[in-house]
Amino acid sequence: MLELFKSNVAGKASRALLNASRIILGNKYILAGFIIVLVFVLMAILADFIAPYSPIEIVGPVLQPPSQKYLMGTDNLGRDVFSRTIYGSRVVLLTTAIAIALSGAIGTLLGLISGYIGGALDRVFSFIMDSIYAFPSLILAIALSVALGPSPINAAIAIAVVYIPTYFRMVRGQVLSIKNEPYIEIARALGIPSTRIVTRHILPHVGRTLMVVFSMNSADAILTEAALSFIGLTVQPPQPDWGFDLYKGRGFILTGYWWMMVFPGFCITLLAVGFALISEGVSTVISGGKR
Amino acid sequence: MDVVSKLVDVTMDFETRIFGRKRRVRAVDRVSLEVRRGEIYGLVGESGSGKSTIGRISIRLYKPTKGRVFYGKLDITELPESKLRYLRREMQLIPQDPYGAINPIQTIGEALVEPLLIHYKLSKDEAVEQAHRALEEVGLHPSTEFFTRRPRELSGGQLQRAVIARAMILKPKYIVADEPTSNLDASIRTSIIKLLLDLREKYEQSLLFITHDIALLSLIANRIGVLYLAQLFEEGPTEKIVKNPLHPYTKALLSAIPLLSDELGLEKVYLKGEIGDPSNPPRGCRLHPRCPYAMDKCKTEEPPLIMVNEGRSVKCWLYYNS
Amino acid sequence: MRVSVLEVKDLWVKYYTFSGIVSAVSGVSFNLRKGEMLAVVGESGSGKSTLGLALLNMVPKPGKIVKGEVLLGGVNVLKLTPEEIRKIRGSRLSMVFQDPFTTLDPLRKIVDQFEEFLLEHGFDKSKSRSIVKEYLEAVGLPERIMYSYPHQLSGGQKQRVSIAMAIALNPEVIIADEPTTALDVVVQKQIMDLIDYIKGKYGSSIILITHDLALALERADTVMVMYGGYIMEYADKKELLNNMKHPYTKALFEALPRITTRILPKSLPGYPPDLRSPPQGCIFHPRCEYATEECRLKRPVMIEVGKGHFVACHLYR
Numbered sequence: 001m002l003e004l005f006k007s008n009v010a011g012k013a014s015r016a017l018l019n020a021s022r023i024i025l026g027n028k029y030i031l032a033g034f035i036i037v038l039v040f041v042l043m044a045i046l047a048d049f050i051a052p053y054s055p056i057e058i059v060g061p062v063l064q065p066p067s068q069k070y071l072m073g074t075d076n077l078g079r080d081v082f083s084r085t086i087y088g089s090r091v092v093l094l095t096t097a098i099a100i101a102l103s104g105a106i107g108t109l110l111g112l113i114s115g116y117i118g119g120a121l122d123r124v125f126s127f128i129m130d131s132i133y134a135f136p137s138l139i140l141a142i143a144l145s146v147a148l149g150p151s152p153i154n155a156a157i158a159i160a161v162v163y164i165p166t167y168f169r170m171v172r173g174q175v176l177s178i179k180n181e182p183y184i185e186i187a188r189a190l191g192i193p194s195t196r197i198v199t200r201h202i203l204p205h206v207g208r209t210l211m212v213v214f215s216m217n218s219a220d221a222i223l224t225e226a227a228l229s230f231i232g233l234t235v236q237p238p239q240p241d242w243g244f245d246l247y248k249g250r251g252f253i254l255t256g257y258w259w260m261m262v263f264p265g266f267c268i269t270l271l272a273v274g275f276a277l278i279s280e281g282v283s284t285v286i287s288g289g290k291r
Numbered sequence: 292m293d294v295v296s297k298l299v300d301v302t303m304d305f306e307t308r309i310f311g312r313k314r315r316v317r318a319v320d321r322v323s324l325e326v327r328r329g330e331i332y333g334l335v336g337e338s339g340s341g342k343s344t345i346g347r348i349s350i351r352l353y354k355p356t357k358g359r360v361f362y363g364k365l366d367i368t369e370l371p372e373s374k375l376r377y378l379r380r381e382m383q384l385i386p387q388d389p390y391g392a393i394n395p396i397q398t399i400g401e402a403l404v405e406p407l408l409i410h411y412k413l414s415k416d417e418a419v420e421q422a423h424r425a426l427e428e429v430g431l432h433p434s435t436e437f438f439t440r441r442p443r444e445l446s447g448g449q450l451q452r453a454v455i456a457r458a459m460i461l462k463p464k465y466i467v468a469d470e471p472t473s474n475l476d477a478s479i480r481t482s483i484i485k486l487l488l489d490l491r492e493k494y495e496q497s498l499l500f501i502t503h504d505i506a507l508l509s510l511i512a513n514r515i516g517v518l519y520l521a522q523l524f525e526e527g528p529t530e531k532i533v534k535n536p537l538h539p540y541t542k543a544l545l546s547a548i549p550l551l552s553d554e555l556g557l558e559k560v561y562l563k564g565e566i567g568d569p570s571n572p573p574r575g576c577r578l579h580p581r582c583p584y585a586m587d588k589c590k591t592e593e594p595p596l597i598m599v600n601e602g603r604s605v606k607c608w609l610y611y612n613s
Numbered sequence: 614m615r616v617s618v619l620e621v622k623d624l625w626v627k628y629y630t631f632s633g634i635v636s637a638v639s640g641v642s643f644n645l646r647k648g649e650m651l652a653v654v655g656e657s658g659s660g661k662s663t664l665g666l667a668l669l670n671m672v673p674k675p676g677k678i679v680k681g682e683v684l685l686g687g688v689n690v691l692k693l694t695p696e697e698i699r700k701i702r703g704s705r706l707s708m709v710f711q712d713p714f715t716t717l718d719p720l721r722k723i724v725d726q727f728e729e730f731l732l733e734h735g736f737d738k739s740k741s742r743s744i745v746k747e748y749l750e751a752v753g754l755p756e757r758i759m760y761s762y763p764h765q766l767s768g769g770q771k772q773r774v775s776i777a778m779a780i781a782l783n784p785e786v787i788i789a790d791e792p793t794t795a796l797d798v799v800v801q802k803q804i805m806d807l808i809d810y811i812k813g814k815y816g817s818s819i820i821l822i823t824h825d826l827a828l829a830l831e832r833a834d835t836v837m838v839m840y841g842g843y844i845m846e847y848a849d850k851k852e853l854l855n856n857m858k859h860p861y862t863k864a865l866f867e868a869l870p871r872i873t874t875r876i877l878p879k880s881l882p883g884y885p886p887d888l889r890s891p892p893q894g895c896i897f898h899p900r901c902e903y904a905t906e907e908c909r910l911k912r913p914v915m916i917e918v919g920k921g922h923f924v925a926c927h928l929y930r
Contacts, residue, residue, distance in 0.1 A: 188352060447657070555872055
């Protein structure tokens with residue numbers, strides 16, 4: 001069936017898609033992780049259709065256990081936990097997506113420049129990056145987030161800063177080795193401008209590494225985001241948010257109202273596991289190992 | 292005489308850091324040479340002699356630590372990369388290893404079209420057409436079969452042809468060929484050399500041919516320069532270097548050619564040991580620990596490059612005062 | 614006629630790769646006599662290195678010896694158990710590689726590696742030190758080399774160490790795979806002189822695998838020319854020099870730069886064969902100027918054209 005599909009498509013984009021689908025289908029870790037993540041993404045996109053109630057309105061009595069009417073029960077204010085959990089995925093996914101995109105873009109750019117130009121500039125950049133890297137990541141994210149003020153965008157920026165050095169280091173290391181390849185020297189001898197050498201001759205080789213770093217970071221970034229929201233540094237109440245809901249639910253667990261805390265907590269864990277599975281799969285695929 | 296490339300007293304230091312300790316290696320030590328218009332200048336030396344570095348300095352891929360580099364009459368020593376770019380179409384490098392010379396993510400066609408589009412105002416179609424012609428010119432026929440292939444899909448000989456086609460596509464006037472055939476099989480080697488010589492004639496190019504193979508140079512070069520541990524040891528017209536080598540090192544190189552060295556009927560010279568560490572060269576003459584003719588003077592004093600007769604010089608105390 | 618120490622009979626090696634089956638060595642047979650230096654000459658893809666590995670039953674995966682015998686003193690090496698083979702390697706058949714890095718452990722001193730090798734082959738610990746000393750001296754290395762690490766040695770010195778290890782157990786056959794290719798011209802000569810000296814002193818039989826016909830014709834007693842996995846020509850050195858038969862051997866010889874003539878050597882058209890789908894008939898025919906219809910259809914067999922001079926070519930039938 002895959003062969004048939006192949007014969008019918010043409011063009012680079014569809015070939016890339018085909019490659020991606022082959023990787024996803026070819027490795028069971030990636031496949032499992034991909035399905036998990038896909039479910040959450042769909043949940044976020046289709047929240048308006050899936051959620052039976054508004055996430056912020058009081059829809060019934062307080063602290064109802066899970067039932068047919070309230071699938072995951074209600075919270076201490078009488079809001080539907082199921083609806084809150086579904087809407088909560090939006091905050092997590094959006095914040096982490098922005099954070100990863102930002103850190104990937106900035107880290108890659110700086111890594112390319114620093115590695116290719118080298119010299120004093122490289123030493124300065126590397127020093128700054130190493131300093132950031134030396135901080136415990138969570139504490140740095142919290143500190144930045146507090147300084148910037150609580151909001152999802154600021155949380156995303158804070159998380160991004162934490163992960164920039166990872167991208168920077170990996171990309172820089174790759175650039176340093178590719179820079180010495182004969183074809184780069186020949187490209188210079190042919191008078192190809194430096195910017196073009198970096199973007200067209202070096203950057204494509206960094207792609208694989210970026211994929212590994214990206215998949216490794218995303219699981220981590222999810223947990224960092226959850227931590228920030230746990231202490232109230234992302235969206236403000238009454239907006240639904242897994243981390244913050246988890247924090248609130250914490251107070252009720254001893255009195256037996258477990259559903260307030262278990263469902264958002266479970267979602268955070270599952271999403272992180274999803275990304276971790278992809279990461280595991282991607283790194284084995286790229287290192288050439290099988291499954 | 293019309294000179295294409297000239298190095299004047301060029302020195303090149305490389306600094307490496309090993310566990311934070313700085314180590315300086317002098318890859319080229321006060322070398323002067325010129326490549327004249329229309330000639331093939333052969334540069335011969337072992338690994339670590341600095342021959343590849345000299346080639347790269349002459350087209351300013353490296354900037355020398357000391358000394359001047361001229362392209363024609365133009366001093367290009369201090370020229371920034373942005374200005375050098377326009378000179379690049381005139382001078383090209385053909386590297387040793389064809390497998391590394393084209394980016395594996397590019398097809399042969401893309402690799403040929405790219406420099407054309409950068410240097411000339413051409414439409415994509417015109418550039419593609421020129422690239423096809425260039426492939427045919429180097430004997431990759433039919434060009435359509437090679438155009439869309441990637442470097443790893445070609446054999447070493449085919450790939451070196453593609454690399455040559457790429458180097459020639461901007462119609463350069465000065466070529467630095469850095470051991471262009473040493474990674475190729477014997478049966479392929481000659482055809483690649485022939486190709487280079489034919490193109491050189493057709494486009495009136497001057498060639499700096501770098502190799503460790505003095506036998507090969509004796510067939511193609513007009514003049515030969517012999518390098519040892521970053522220094523120029525002997526220079527002169529090919530005929531004279533091969534038939535009447537002066538420097539013991541040149542004699543040793545000629546004596547080491549298997550089977551064919553007997554044909555020359557020269558005095559055989561054998562050297563002890565190996566070239567040694569370029570970061571810590573011997574005092575005096577750099578060959579003295581290996582040289583069968585070494586005198587006391589050789590151990591302490593470095594010989595000057597002595598002009599023996601017209602166009603012939605040698606860096607050896609044996610020829611001082613004579 | 615001196616005694617044969619190694620007999621190879623109809624050896625076939627294939628690599629089962631992802632993109633097809635590569636016939637690396639096809640029907641190679643030869644005898645190696647005591648004290649003989651046989652040069653196996655071929656370009657890349659000729660199967661010469663695979664042949665060397667096959668003699669030690671060391672062909673790496675996905676390669677496989679599909680047929681043939683390698684008789685060392687009458688015993689088929691290919692039939693031995695891994696344990697038996699391990700004992701033979703180094704002691705009766707030893708190998709010198711192009712890159713001595715592959716044989717020397719970068720993290721350990723020369724003397725430790727050398728001694729370990731000797732102990733593995735059942736030497737007494739008390740004697741091993743003096744044997745190390747003796748053989749390093751035999752290959753022209755000073756004693757202090759013993760206490761060096763491989764990276765402190767030059768390329769030539771490392772190659773000398775691996776030669777010392779290869780001869781230490783006085784093997785009957787030494788296989789040297791391009792032992793000088795990674796070295797500079799002047800050092801190449803030194804190492805070949807050393808191999809000559811060893812051959813004289815210990816009476817070892819040597820298989821010199823090389824791409825350089827000139828080197829083979831200068832140093833070896835017998836020369837075997839391979840192309841695309843097949844033997845093209847096999848003869849005594851002197852016989853070959855005076856009476857070269859096969860068009861491929863001639864082409865290789867003519868490709869050598871003749872210093873005195875100032876004429877570029879002749880070149881051979883075309884490229885080496887793709888061994889996943891080798892040409893029909895004679896494997897060399899697409900590049901041969903004498904190729905006839907017969908060459909395109911029928912694979913030539915080895916025929917004796919002079920005493921001990923064999924050639925696989927339809928021209929000489």
